[in-house]
Amino acid sequence: MKCAIITEKADVARRISFFLSEGKAKSKRSKGHNYIEFEKDGNTYVVVPLSGHIVEINFPPSMKDWKSVDLRKLVESETVIEVKNRSAYSTLKDIAADADQIIIATDYDREGELIGMEALNIVLEERQRRHLGMPDIKRAKFSALTRQEVTEAFSNLIDVNKAMADSAEAREVIDLLWGAVLTRFFSNATGRWGRDFLSIGRVQTPTLALIVKREREILSFVPEKFWRVFVSFDKGGTFRAEHVEGNIKDHRRVEEILSKVRGKDGRVRSFERWEEPIRRPAPFNTNEFLREASRIGISPANAMRIAESLYNRGYISYPRTDNTVYNRSLPLRKIVESLAETQFSREANMVLSLDSVRPSRGRTEATDHPPIYPASAAKKGELTGDYAKIYELVVRRFLATLYTDGTREVREATIEVSGEEFRARGVRVTEPGWLSIYTYHRQAEAFLPDLHSGEEVKAIDWYEEEDETKPPPRYDMSSLLRKMEELNLGTKSTRHDIIEKLQKRGFIEGNPVRPTPLGMSLIDSILTVESKISEPEMTAELEVDMDRIAENKVDKESVVNQSRKMLSSVLEDFREKEDIINGKIKEAENSGETVGLCPVHSREVIAIKKRDHYEIRCTVEGCPINYRLYARGSIKKTDERCSACSKPLIKVIRKGQSPELRCIDPACAFNVERSRMGKCPSDGGDLVVRQSRNGKRFLSCSNYPKCTVSYPLPQMGTVEPTGQVCQYCGAPILLSIRGRRRWRFCPKMDCQFNRRRGDEEPAS
DNA sequence: GCAAGGTC
DSSP: OEEEEEESSHHHHHHHHHHHHTTOOEEEEETTEEEEEEEETTEEEEEEEOOSOSEEEEOOGGGOOTTTSOHHHHHHOOOEEEEOOHHHHHHIIIIITTOSEEEEESOSSHHHHHHHHHHHHHHHHHHHHTTOOOOEEEEOOOSSOSHHHHHHHHHSOBOOOHHHHHHHHHHHHHHHHHHHHHHHHHHHHTTOOGGGOOOOOTTHHHHHHHHHHHHHHHHHOOOOEEEEEEEEEESSSEEEEEETTOSBOOHHHHHHHHHHHTTOOEEEEEEEEEEEEEOOOOOBOHHHHHHHHHHTTOOHHHHHHHHHHHHHTTSBOOSOOOOOSOOTTSOHHHHHHHHTTSTTHHHHHHHHTSSSOOOOOOSOOOSSSOOBOBOSOOOTTTSOHHHHHHHHHHHHHHHHHHSOOEEEEEEEEEEEETTEEEEEEEEEEEEOGGGGTSTTOOOOOBOOOOOOTTOEEEEEEEEEEEEEOOOOOOOOHHHHHHHHHHTTOSOTTTHHHHHHHHHHTTSEETTTTEEOHHHHHHHHHHTTSOOSTTSTHHHHHHHHHHHHHHTTSSOHHHHHHHHHHHHHHHHHHHHHTHHHHHHHHHHHHTOOEEEEEOTTTOOEEEEEEOSSSEEEEESSTTOSOEEEEOOSSEEEEEEEEOTTTOOEEEEEEOTTSOOEEEESSTTSHHHHHHHEEEEOTTTOOEEEEEEOTTSOEEEEETTTTTOOOEEEOOSSSEEEEEEEEOTTTOOEEEEEEETTEEEEEOSSTTOGGGGOSOOEEOOO
16 A cells, blocks of 8 residues: 655654654655655555645736736636646655555644645546546644654544635635735826835735834824933942932922932931842744844844754754744753753853753743754854854753743832932842843843931932933834734744835835835825725634634635625725825825935925835926936935036945945936046946946946946945056956955956955055 | 745
8 A cells, every 4th residue: 555645844754754664764856756755564655745835826817917907807806726836746746646545744724734735636636637536535633743743643643624724725815815906906006017016915014004003103292301300329339219200290390309309318218129030031932033033133034034044954943933832852951962062062051050951931832843942053163144143042042941040139219308209229130040141131230239227328419300201112123023923913934024025115114114105105095995904903804714614614615705795895995096095105206305406496306215226306397307326225415516517416325335425417427437447458448336226336348338348346345446457457456445444356356366365455 | 016825
């Protein structure tokens, strides 16, 4: 008998094969097929790994054109299935399809059930083609990749769950319908076709709405002044106590207090001290990992890419997990022992010196994967840059969850100064515990000496501090991820993607995150209609429907049809508001910062940030002052005019480079003069710095296209001419300036000149 | 050229 086992990803296939075959399984790789094979009890087993979904739903070709398809028809359109993962598809057909038994061993959740069903359908289709009958179809249900879980799952096989797969399929269809219909509507209504399209989706739009809502709160916030009153004392060091009334809004009250207490010493009314634990952090789940990574300056999307790569190279465990409790079977002590052989030996040995290794626990004991931990020890130097930083973060977090709580001593005193009461608080870390391993968080400390009730303390200063109420803070990557998780927007595997999408589409920027004018007016436009698409409730309600489908209380079709009806009426509402929406988006498209005055009309010249360039133009319609500047980074107004043409000068600011002064006219002699680096070795023309559309810089001959000499330039730092000519190839030698380092180089990369050593100039 | 969800 032949049995085919289908898993969601490669390492599950490896683990299952290992347990079931007692280590005798063999990986097979041939003709684009990738699977594992072994024999057991006279039966042949093939284990086929997928990589997530192998098919994708889409519209039929007749519905693909954005401009000509009536959106009312798109709402009612059928969907088709397209194969996305060719190699998994052919492995299923060629290797798995003729098995007598098919065991679906994908992750035990809704998406996993659907992924399994997709694979099963491919197998059944192929069997029909080959006139093979129905195989025995089973489902393995396991929630951890331990020997016990896996062997139990395979000796207690259950049936596949059509209803559960249906619930995930309903989500797919609803997401595509709403996303495509509204994305196309907004893009068509505003004439933003091609890559400038305006996207809308069940997760991305509510996320953008959160950010826009916060920005509106900040914009409309009216700060209110308040004052705090302090007295400083001296006893073995200075400390201060704050008046018990805290934030005082009436300054007359402040004057009253100060006039009463000024010059007077204090008497201690009460003093307390106690110790409290500083709790160890919980093990890392995906969200918490991404939040902490962004605190050390690595964006969620990048942190995820790096984690993926570290996982594939065996350095860390699977990075997509909700779990914050280590499984019993994890050999925690062994992992720590292996880390003791690395640059983290000090920290690892601290853990090993404890009587027993007892890990902290988080709130979620999910069953998917263990929390993120270091799977193997990386030697120093094996990883570099952000990879090393991420690995170190995972290692330190892991060790911190196994070490002891810290302890801090807290002291509190109330001190009376001529009838007015003041409070002082002191905090001191007495036992750092895990804090000396996980060094990313600094504990705020404050000095307060030992005091006793009735004691007199010498006052040395009496003063007020002015402050004002603050608007709520902008989201940063960390708080945004937390908010998304709280509202159930996206999943552990997609949240970072959603954020990156909003950035790439030009809806949000920066960290802390601000919406762009485009992002703000997109949300404003969406809010002209009651639709739920910008609210987390859309997801919440979808979840309820999915549960009902999975419980067989309602079928997929009726949920999808209901959703189509709603979408149809929402679309009608939007169609009525088309002009208003177009107006709002156009307004955002034309909002830009003033960079100076137009020499033709003496009117404002504005710079409008587009997806990949700045549009710099006069506010008078039809004025020839209208340029495109392809620059990464940002531009800044200067109040200076160009000496050559009297148009405004701007500063281009790029990360890692000194600001570059430019005339807004790219062809102006001012810019050309500055970009001239020397003579072309081929035809004697000028070599000038040019920037391509994607922001990369080149040194090219001004006689292009007659002369095609062009050298790529370093992307970081600035470049200056030296007047020197390369003795080997005749190209001009350039000076590269990056931070405090500067060195001479020949732009011809493989030139002999660049192989010399010691060409570094001293820092200026 | 649209969504969100898996995973590489």
